[in-house]
Amino acid sequence: MTRFSTDRRSLLAGLSALPALGAMATTTAEAKTPAVLAPKPPMGWNSWNSFATTINEAQALETARIMADKLKPHGYTVFTIDIQWYDPAATSYVYNEKPVPTMDGYGRLLPAPNRFPSSAGGKGFKPIADQVHALGLTFGIHLMRGIPRLAVEQNLPVFGTSVHARDIANIESICPWNPDMYGVDMSKPGAQAYYDSVFALYASWGVDFVKMDDMSRPYDAHAPEIEGAHKAIVKTGRPILLSLSPGETPVARAGHVRKYAQMWRISDDFWDEWPLLESQFTRLENWNEHRTIGGWPDADMLPLGRLALGNRDTKFTPAEQKTVMTLWSIARSPLIMGGDLRHLDQPTLALLNNDEVIAINQDSHDNQPHFLGDGKRVWTAKAANGDTYLALFNTTDKTADLTFDLSVIGLKAAKVRDLWAKADLAPVSGRLTASVPSHGAALFRLS
Numbered sequence: 001m002t003r004f005s006t007d008r009r010s011l012l013a014g015l016s017a018l019p020a021l022g023a024m025a026t027t028t029a030e031a032k033t034p035a036v037l038a039p040k041p042p043m044g045w046n047s048w049n050s051f052a053t054t055i056n057e058a059q060a061l062e063t064a065r066i067m068a069d070k071l072k073p074h075g076y077t078v079f080t081i082d083i084q085w086y087d088p089a090a091t092s093y094v095y096n097e098k099p100v101p102t103m104d105g106y107g108r109l110l111p112a113p114n115r116f117p118s119s120a121g122g123k124g125f126k127p128i129a130d131q132v133h134a135l136g137l138t139f140g141i142h143l144m145r146g147i148p149r150l151a152v153e154q155n156l157p158v159f160g161t162s163v164h165a166r167d168i169a170n171i172e173s174i175c176p177w178n179p180d181m182y183g184v185d186m187s188k189p190g191a192q193a194y195y196d197s198v199f200a201l202y203a204s205w206g207v208d209f210v211k212m213d214d215m216s217r218p219y220d221a222h223a224p225e226i227e228g229a230h231k232a233i234v235k236t237g238r239p240i241l242l243s244l245s246p247g248e249t250p251v252a253r254a255g256h257v258r259k260y261a262q263m264w265r266i267s268d269d270f271w272d273e274w275p276l277l278e279s280q281f282t283r284l285e286n287w288n289e290h291r292t293i294g295g296w297p298d299a300d301m302l303p304l305g306r307l308a309l310g311n312r313d314t315k316f317t318p319a320e321q322k323t324v325m326t327l328w329s330i331a332r333s334p335l336i337m338g339g340d341l342r343h344l345d346q347p348t349l350a351l352l353n354n355d356e357v358i359a360i361n362q363d364s365h366d367n368q369p370h371f372l373g374d375g376k377r378v379w380t381a382k383a384a385n386g387d388t389y390l391a392l393f394n395t396t397d398k399t400a401d402l403t404f405d406l407s408v409i410g411l412k413a414a415k416v417r418d419l420w421a422k423a424d425l426a427p428v429s430g431r432l433t434a435s436v437p438s439h440g441a442a443l444f445r446l447s
Helices: 008-016 028-032 057-070 117-122 126-134 149-153 191-205 219-236 251-260 274-290 318-330 346-352 355-363
Strands: 043-046 078-081 138-144 169-174 181-184 209-213 241-244 263-265 296-298 335-337 365-373 376-382 388-394 400-405 413-418 423-429 431-436 441-446
Touching: 043 057, 043 138, 043 355, 057 078, 057 126, 078 209, 117 126, 126 138, 126 191, 138 191, 149 181, 181 191, 181 219, 191 219, 209 219, 219 241, 219 251, 251 274, 274 296, 274 318, 274 365, 318 346, 318 355, 318 376, 318 388, 318 441, 355 441, 376 400, 388 400, 388 431, 423 431, 431 441
Parallel strands: 043 078, 043 335, 078 138, 138 209, 209 241, 241 263, 263 296
Antiparallel strands: 169 181, 365 376, 376 388, 388 441, 400 431, 413 423, 413 441
16 A cells, blocks of 8 residues: 555645755856856765665664764765665565555655654654754765656656646656656656656755666666756755766766766666776776766765675775775765765775875866776876876786886976875886785875
8 A cells, every 4th residue: 555644734834945055046146157066076975885775764863973973074974865765664685576665645755654753744854854964964865766656556646736647657667677666758747747846845854965766777768857857956946966876877978967967877886896896997987078077977886894784894805995995086986985884994984084085086186097008007186286196006916016107297206195105205206116906006196
């Protein structure tokens, strides 16, 4: 059966009193040039790698408090509850074949109250969002593309219209890996109104970030819904960041995706396996020229620390973990931690909280890959003061000496700082050589 909210008046009231976050345009001049929603790559935490579909309110709030204490001082601010928060029976990484999502009478997904008790009575995620905001964090949720199949089966009305779910659903547009939703046919009357109502409700809860899934693949088929989600967000008046998932987003669609989203996945789900990490080099190289201020190609979450419902720690070696952080930082991919923060160990914390490395991700420019040869990857970038960042990667199975000619970046000699060791090294002249472990990385600041 449908799980309806017991207080529909609360839901309707939420639509008429949407809170604002941050500096919104207040003058005609400002309205013509709205602020960039994501001027730097977003940094934060997401529940997927560690909790799968199962996170509950107590776990979420405990994690948010740890995040505020351990990670926020270093720039991690986006706290996101990932998929299936509306499913009362979610138990693992496997989706229920016949889901019975919690939703209101207009087919809009609501938190399952058995997992999120503060959502009862039509409150939605607002009580949790308020607590997350009080910690100095922003609040994000996951959302599947489309309209719940159960809403279509019951032909629920679309809020504020005479249209019903069956009038706008595209039952041929089905996610191949999740059974919850049908696509929305954006050519149908009432289709945009449905997305408007969904995002208006979530804005009323205080949502700041939406990871929207089943969007980027196949891209052209889903482009109308990408545009529809963007229009709905703009209509709320709340600066909600839109992150599209999963990839691989086609590079040829860079112009379109940058117009309608702030983040987009460049690969399928990224987990702690070397072949997946190695393939991200090429993807980030391909997307490099299409990155822009406010539009960030996303290499996915950081599968570090304790993962998979607490069953294991990351399979990445220490060298591979350093490669992940180095590559994501110098390619300016969003830094979204996926591991269970309740089990943070000191080595993982040191990887995440190295401010000299984070500065590359947040404030560098002219980021460029360079070709040295098979098994050797190199990136450079510029710091605000003109210093050069140099990242050397060894993708072979053995420790190797990697040499970089300083003339490539217009230098004859340089002072050298090892950013992972947080130590100044001897100056170099002509070229820099570093011994890099298998699957490992070295990261320097040259001045």
